[in-house]
Amino acid sequence: MAVLLTLLLFFFSTVVFGQTSDCPGYEATNVLDGDSYLIADLSLIGKCNTRLHVLISDADNHVFQVQEQVLPRPKSHNSTSGNTELKFNLTRNPFSFSVTRASTGDVLFDTSGAALIFESQYLRLRTSLPQNPNIYGLGEHSDDFRLPTNGYTRTLWNAESPMIPTHFNLYGAHPVYFDHRTSGFTHGVFLLSSSGMDIRLDQTDAGQNYLEYNTIGGVFDFYFLAGPEPVAVSKQYAEVVGLPAFVPYWTLGFHQCKYGWPDIDHVNQVIANYSAVDVPLETMWGDIDYMQDHRDFSLDPSRYPLDKVRAMVSSLHNNQQHYMHILDPGIRNLDSYATYKRGAEKGAFLRADDGSFYRGRQWPGEVVWPDWFAPGTQDWWTSEIRNFYDSSSGVDVDGLWVDMNEASNMCDTNCVKSSSSSDSYIQTWTSREDIVAPKKRHDSADPFLGLPNRDLFNPVYRIANHHGDISAFTLFTNVSNADSTKQYDTHNMYGTMMAAATRNALLSRNPNKRPFVLTRSTFSGAGRVAAHWFGDNASTWDHYRTAIRQMLSFTALHGMPFVGSDVCGFNGIAQEKMCARWAWLGAFQPFYRNHADISAPDQEFYRWQSVADAARRAIDVRYRLLDYMYTSQWRASVDGTPVASPLWFKYPRDQNTFGIQTQWFLGDALLVSPVVDDDSDSVNFYMPDDVFYDFWTLEKNKYSGMMHRADNVPLDTIPLHIRGGTILPMRVKSAKTTAEVRNQNFTLIVAPGRDGTAKGELFLDDGISLDSEGRCSEIMFTWDGKALEANGTFGFDTSVVVESVLVLGGDNGTREEKGPWGLMGAFGFHL
Ligand SMILES: *[C@@H]1O[C@H](CO)[C@@H](O)[C@H](O)[C@H]1NC(C)=O
Ligand SMILES: *[C@@H]1O[C@H](CO)[C@@H](O)[C@H](O)[C@H]1NC(C)=O
Ligand SMILES: *[C@@H]1O[C@H](CO)[C@@H](O)[C@H](O)[C@H]1NC(C)=O
Ligand SMILES: *[C@@H]1O[C@H](CO)[C@@H](O)[C@H](O)[C@H]1NC(C)=O
Ligand SMILES: *[C@@H]1O[C@H](CO)[C@@H](O)[C@H](O)[C@H]1NC(C)=O
Ligand SMILES: *[C@@H]1O[C@H](CO)[C@@H](O)[C@H](O)[C@H]1NC(C)=O
Ligand SMILES: *[C@@H]1O[C@H](CO)[C@@H](O)[C@H](O)[C@H]1NC(C)=O
Ligand SMILES: CC(=O)N[C@H]1CO[C@H](CO)[C@@H](O)[C@@H]1O
Numbered sequence: 109m110a111v112l113l114t115l116l117l118f119f120f121s122t123v124v125f126g127q128t129s130d131c132p133g134y135e136a137t138n139v140l141d142g143d144s145y146l147i148a149d150l151s152l153i154g155k156c157n158t159r160l161h162v163l164i165s166d167a168d169n170h171v172f173q174v175q176e177q178v179l180p181r182p183k184s185h186n187s188t189s190g191n192t193e194l195k196f197n198l199t200r201n202p203f204s205f206s207v208t209r210a211s212t213g214d215v216l217f218d219t220s221g222a223a224l225i226f227e228s229q230y231l232r233l234r235t236s237l238p239q240n241p242n243i244y245g246l247g248e249h250s251d252d253f254r255l256p257t258n259g260y261t262r263t264l265w266n267a268e269s270p271m272i273p274t275h276f277n278l279y280g281a282h283p284v285y286f287d288h289r290t291s292g293f294t295h296g297v298f299l300l301s302s303s304g305m306d307i308r309l310d311q312t313d314a315g316q317n318y319l320e321y322n323t324i325g326g327v328f329d330f331y332f333l334a335g336p337e338p339v340a341v342s343k344q345y346a347e348v349v350g351l352p353a354f355v356p357y358w359t360l361g362f363h364q365c366k367y368g369w370p371d372i373d374h375v376n377q378v379i380a381n382y383s384a385v386d387v388p389l390e391t392m393w394g395d396i397d398y399m400q401d402h403r404d405f406s407l408d409p410s411r412y413p414l415d416k417v418r419a420m421v422s423s424l425h426n427n428q429q430h431y432m433h434i435l436d437p438g439i440r441n442l443d444s445y446a447t448y449k450r451g452a453e454k455g456a457f458l459r460a461d462d463g464s465f466y467r468g469r470q471w472p473g474e475v476v477w478p479d480w481f482a483p484g485t486q487d488w489w490t491s492e493i494r495n496f497y498d499s500s501s502g503v504d505v506d507g508l509w510v511d512m513n514e515a516s517n518m519c520d521t522n523c524v525k526s527s528s529s530s531d532s533y534i535q536t537w538t539s540r541e542d543i544v545a546p547k548k549r550h551d552s553a554d555p556f557l558g559l560p561n562r563d564l565f566n567p568v569y570r571i572a573n574h575h576g577d578i579s580a581f582t583l584f585t586n587v588s589n590a591d592s593t594k595q596y597d598t599h600n601m602y603g604t605m606m607a608a609a610t611r612n613a614l615l616s617r618n619p620n621k622r623p624f625v626l627t628r629s630t631f632s633g634a635g636r637v638a639a640h641w642f643g644d645n646a647s648t649w650d651h652y653r654t655a656i657r658q659m660l661s662f663t664a665l666h667g668m669p670f671v672g673s674d675v676c677g678f679n680g681i682a683q684e685k686m687c688a689r690w691a692w693l694g695a696f697q698p699f700y701r702n703h704a705d706i707s708a709p710d711q712e713f714y715r716w717q718s719v720a721d722a723a724r725r726a727i728d729v730r731y732r733l734l735d736y737m738y739t740s741q742w743r744a745s746v747d748g749t750p751v752a753s754p755l756w757f758k759y760p761r762d763q764n765t766f767g768i769q770t771q772w773f774l775g776d777a778l779l780v781s782p783v784v785d786d787d788s789d790s791v792n793f794y795m796p797d798d799v800f801y802d803f804w805t806l807e808k809n810k811y812s813g814m815m816h817r818a819d820n821v822p823l824d825t826i827p828l829h830i831r832g833g834t835i836l837p838m839r840v841k842s843a844k845t846t847a848e849v850r851n852q853n854f855t856l857i858v859a860p861g862r863d864g865t866a867k868g869e870l871f872l873d874d875g876i877s878l879d880s881e882g883r884c885s886e887i888m889f890t891w892d893g894k895a896l897e898a899n900g901t902f903g904f905d906t907s908v909v910v911e912s913v914l915v916l917g918g919d920n921g922t923r924e925e926k927g928p929w930g931l932m933g934a935f936g937f938h939l
Contacts, residue, residue: 157192157334159344160207164226164328169555171228171327172597174302175481178605179633181300182347193334194295207332209293216287216295217332221318228559229324230569235297237309237317242288242766244754245296245665246307248280248630248642253657253754253769255285257309257317263572265304266600266629268516268581270644271679272654276574279514279643280630281600282666283307285319286341292761296333296341298348301326302600302631304571304578324567324578325558325597338664338757339749346667346748352635353611354745355670356622357875358430358506359639359699360734361390361846362727365432368706369397371411376420378712379429385714387723388731388844391430392420393509393701398433402471403440405447405496407503414503421504428847430506432626433497437478437513437606438470447492448476454484458587458595466587468517477515477583480605481598482590486612493613507624508610510638513603514629520580557592564596603629607638615878622878626699630668639670639699647677647708649786652690656782657769659697660754669744669751672699679704682711685823688722689783692826695726696772696780698737698751722823731842731849733778735870739837740775742871751775758831759796762813768794777834777859777868778803781818781827790819791827799832801859801916808832808917830916833861835868835889840911850875853908853928856889856896858915864893872904872931880904885931891915897936898929906931913937 165171194216195208204220215236222234237243243255246262250272255262264281272278283305284298303326311317321328333344346352364382369375375392382389398417400406407414421431439448439457451457452465457476460466465476478485496502564586565579575581578599585596595602607627614623627638634640642658645651655673662668675694676687682704691713694700704711713723730737740751750757753773755765770784771793779800781793795811802809804825818827830836836859839852860866866889873884885904890897896913909928916922929935 157194158340159334159347160192160194160196160330160332162196162205162207162328162330162332164224164330166226166327166559170557170559172303172325172558172593173327173329173556174300174601175556175591175593175598178302178598178601178608179300179349179631193336194332209295209334209336211336212291212293214289214291214293217297221312221316222320224328226328229562229567231303231323231326231328232320233328234318234320237287237319238289239315239317241309241317242290242756243285243309243319244288245282245285245661247282247661247666248278248658249276249661250274250278250642250645250654250658252767253660254767255309258311260309261572262307262309263305263574264307264600265571265573265578266514266582266603266631267573267575268512268514269574272643272645272651273574277572279603279628280634280640280666282630282632282661284345284632284665286338286665288338288756288760288766290763293336294338294341294760295335296331296345298331298333298345298632300329300331300348300632302598304573304599306571322569322571324569324571325562338760339753342664342667342750342753343748345665346635349633349667350636351748352667352669352745353637354622355639355741356507356624357734357738357850358390358846359624359670360730360737360741361430361700362388362695362723362730363391363393363432363699363701363703364389364712365393365395365701365703366706366710366712367395367397367704368708369395372413372416372420379420379424381712381714385720385724387713387720388727388842389429390846391432391506391701392424393432393434393703395434395703396436396471399472401440401473402436403445403447404435405492417503425504428845431504432507432509432624433503433505434509434511435610436470436472436511437515437602438468438472438475438517439478440472441465441467441474441476450492451476451478451485451488454482454488455590456482456485456488458583458589460587466584468515468583469519470512470517478606478609479590480602480609481593485590486609489609490613490616493610494617497617507626508614509626510603510606510610511628513606513627515583515602517582520575521577521584554592558594558597562596564594567596601631603627604631604634604637607634608636611637620878621876630666633667635666635668635670640668641671641699641701641703642673644678644705645673647680647682647686647704647711649686649784651677652686652693653770653784655690655693655697656772656784659752660769660772663698663744663752664750664754664757667748669741670698672697672701674703675700676702676704676711677708679708681709684716684719685787687711687713687716688719688823691719691723692726693782695723695730696774696778696782696826696828698741700730718823725824726826728842731846732839733836734846734849735839735854735872736775736777736837738875739869739871743869755779755794755796759798762796764794764813765796773831777830777836779829779831781829783818783821783827789821790817791821792817793827795829799860799862799917800829801832803828803830806857806914806916806922830857830859831861832859832917833863833866834859835866835891837868837870837889846875851908853911854931855911856913858889858891858896858913860891860893860915860917866891869900872906874904887931895936895938896925897934899934902932902934904931910935915939
């Protein structure tokens with residue numbers, strides 16, 4: 109159907125630490141009407157504008173738009189002035205627009221190559237790209253970090269994705285890409301849409317590169333992010349989708365999980381066996397094994413009896429360790445199951461067209477599904493969590509893990525094929541008398557509910573979902589949410605909404621504590637509420653390498669700083685040497701958890717001597733760097749600076765770095781270059797044109813932008829460099845738990861850059877308070893070649909000191925200055 113379109117255009121100003129720099133500007137408000145199908149309301153707003161918002165929507169506002177409650181957007185404010193870094197140029201007939209960078213004249217986005225299509229169930233918009241474009245993002249995927257640009261399709265449709273297949277849609281949808289130009293300038297383009305879509309990167313017959321959106325609904329709601337530094341784009345994206353949640357300090361410790369632990373005694377043995385080999389275990393996890401018949405908020409009475417589970421959790425807590433539980437969205441629909449009964453009373457579940465609760469299949473068997481839009485759902489979910497995880501009578505978990513929330517339905521669209529059990533419940537798929545059908549919920553006066561008369565089950569345009577039909581193995585897309593929107597439009601947000609509801613519940617349980625939620629399924633902005641692991645990969649070298657580029661996508665491009673892979677791989681048999689290398693790889697990724705499938709052999713680090721040795725040493729180094737990592741998590745939560753970034757983020761003009769996906773910067777200072785080839789002891793790695801110091805020997809070297817090779821890399825180390833120009837705070841010693849690490853003193857490593865100067869920062873607080881305002885320290889370190897200064901705010905009460913400062917790279921090598929210096933006020937020294 110033809111749709112009358114409105115074009116809204118906004119410019120945004122960037123506010124950095126409360127300052128805005130004014131730019132001179134112009135005013136433009138145009139209304140285009142008449143012969144074409146298009147109406148355009150143009151309003152330019154902002155001061156020094158680094159962000160441009162272009163919304164192409166139907167004039168009647170029927171077409172679905174992402175609910176503000178799910179993804180709150182920054183408020184746009186009109187202003188009559190604004191010289192913008194991003195220039196918008198509209199061509200009326202045929203309609204197209206372009207966005208150019210004012211300072212260089214570079215065309216960043218240009219839709220003139222193909223006509224815009226805006227139909228009720230198919231939208232297309234194409235932008236041209238430069239030759240050999242460097243495009244990154246559009247996660248979640250397991251493909252090359254720099255995306256292929258010929259005959260390549262990225263499908264965004266959250267799906268159960270065992271083995272994280274390449275070239276397919278996985279668990280998350282992040283319709284944002286970074287376009288990095290050889291000039292060294294980067295910009296970002298975010299399409300705020302939860303619709304299923306194929307994004308094609310290809311060339312025309314004439315050889316023109318393009319990127320083309322093909323969506324099955326929604327509007328074209330674009331945010332253009334000017335950069336121009338890559339890091340600036342990450343920050344500008346965070347301004348749009350929200351700053352990531354700050355994690356508790358303990359979550360940076362080492363975690364162990366496995367699906368298939370038979371009983372609580374076994375779990376206790378794992379804890380004891382880690383202790384016996386002196387590999388610090390911070391957090392134990394419970395996968396669905398703990399549940400009775402795989403039901404949320406239940407314990408198997410014989411395998412995981414409450415008293416024993418409580419005793420284990422107490423013992424963990426007494427040793428300053430932690431415990432996590434998994435939850436799935438599928439709720440077994442039996443009246444004898446109180447969680448279900450209470451949810452039903454609150455109307456917390458999605459409904460079929462006859463008003464009964466819509467059913468599917470998950471681990472517990474036939475289930476119903478929380479409707480996160482229903483008014484009673486949050487209350488119900490919160491009270492289930494508060495009751496079951498009550499610290500005095502239940503399982504006193506330290507955080508929650510939400511899985512299967514794409515949502516993953518073990519039923520295809522026929523609900524037969526995948527049904528492994530004999531109770532073929534498709535036959536019981538009838539309306540239930542006891543449930544009152546809800547009132548007619550669609551009020552056509554409400555905006556953004558979606559156009560009427562769509563085929564929500566079999567849209568004409570079929571995205572390349574790896575499960576086939578969009579309703580296969582998930583919730584039927586024609587199911588209505590309580591706010592009258594449809595799963596067809598909101599599917600990609602289901603998992604993030606579950607994570608948000610879980611975070612809210614944890615906040616209600618412990619209002620002053622920073623909650624920790626790990627989610628499998630994500631959507632743009634999920635970082636505000638949850639951390640993420642990369643799902644069910646395999647115990648292969650290939651997935652060891654994949655973990656690096658997936659980390660880079662999430663931390664640098666998708667605003668999710670707390671992520672990691674299942675260390676040693678989830679499916680299949682972990683080989684000893686690979687697991688030892690992965691113990692190191694994981695230690696330099698933000699979230700560090702060993703986890704395996706029920707069908708996989710046990711792969712705890714202590715299962716092999718060599719792996720235990722590797723892990724012990726890797727954890728030792730990680731824990732000494734824990735405050736450096738914590739500080740970068742804090743920094744990300746404050747302004748969106750990536751925790752881990754690709755090399756081109758720091759060397760944006762060095763074209764050699766654009767395709768690197770097996771090395772990364774962790775924070776500002778550390779360059780990690782692990783062994784990546786199967787079973788190898790050597791690694792070829794790139795060193796940008798700069799000063800670097802070997803982390804282990806502290807030896808200084810000037811590099812010139814070339815490949816280097818390390819041979820005979822033993823299993824007890826990882827190639828690691830400190831970038832010149834940085835100051836690295838490290839604990840003097842590691843410890844068995846992160847709580848003990850916090851009592852250790854610091855040493856500062858000053859690594860002067862080419863110009864002889866260096867800087868760094870350190871954030872200190874109690875590690876757990878939701879709000880540590882006034883009780884935290886934000887310390888800036890500067891080195892000018894002769895003097896060190898530590899300055900900032902010093903609100904955190906601590907007796908920990910800086911014992912010494914190592915200044916690297918002097919004429920006589922490393923120079924050590926002995927303190928101690930207290931951390932409750934500014935300090936410094938001159939050489
Ligand atoms: C900006 O101005 C336009 C045109 O006058 C108006 O339609 C729009 O509502 C304004 N937007 C805001 C956020 O004030
Ligand atoms: C605007 O776009 C038209 C058509 O692509 C082009 O001819 C014109 O030069 C552009 N104007 C500016 C200021 O970029
Ligand atoms: C723990 O270690 C003991 C002694 O080596 C071993 O017999 C047992 O199987 C181990 N259990 C687990 C769960 O690792
Ligand atoms: C969705 O479509 C399926 C297949 O046509 C149909 O069986 C089902 O009743 C529909 N559900 C709703 C909620 O409309
Ligand atoms: C930290 O340094 C202070 C002052 O030198 C010292 O008293 C204290 O014992 C040190 N703490 C640890 C855990 O070594
Ligand atoms: C450090 O802080 C003090 C007090 O706020 C201030 O006077 C001084 O100029 C600061 N030094 C630097 C290098 O910022
Ligand atoms: C380096 O060592 C030599 C010999 O001990 C000494 O004379 C010189 O002053 C030192 N230089 C620096 C910069 O400390
Ligand atoms: C990236 C990768 O290794 N993907 C593999 C995951 O596992 C499946 C099934 O074993 C393979 O087909 C993929 O190639």
